[in-house]
Amino acid sequence: MRLLERLRKALLGGEEDPLRKEVEEARRLARSSVRACRRVEKHLRRGVRERAGLLRAAEELGEVFPEELQS
Numbered sequence: 001m002r003l004l005e006r007l008r009k010a011l012l013g014g015e016e017d018p019l020r021k022e023v024e025e026a027r028r029l030a031r032s033s034v035r036a037c038r039r040v041e042k043h044l045r046r047g048v049r050e051r052a053g054l055l056r057a058a059e060e061l062g063e064v065f066p067e068e069l070q071s
Contacts (some may be wrong), residue, residue: 036061 008017019065046053 035060036063 036057040054040061043054043057
């Protein structure tokens with residue numbers, strides 16, 4: 001166990017920091033969105049011949065940002 005985690009548990013009495021959970025979730029979402037955007041860009045560069053891959057990549061992006069991509 002890392003020293004920082006051991007200190008945090010000792011100071012907080014073993015309770016999980018709720019802010020830490022939110023930060024970890026934000027990082028996970030950011031990584032997912034970057035991966036999805038890169039996939040879309042890759043398929044856009046390849047052109048129309050990779051249409052199925054582009055559609056899959058766009059669906060993946062829609063899973064990451066469902067509210068933002070609804071029109």
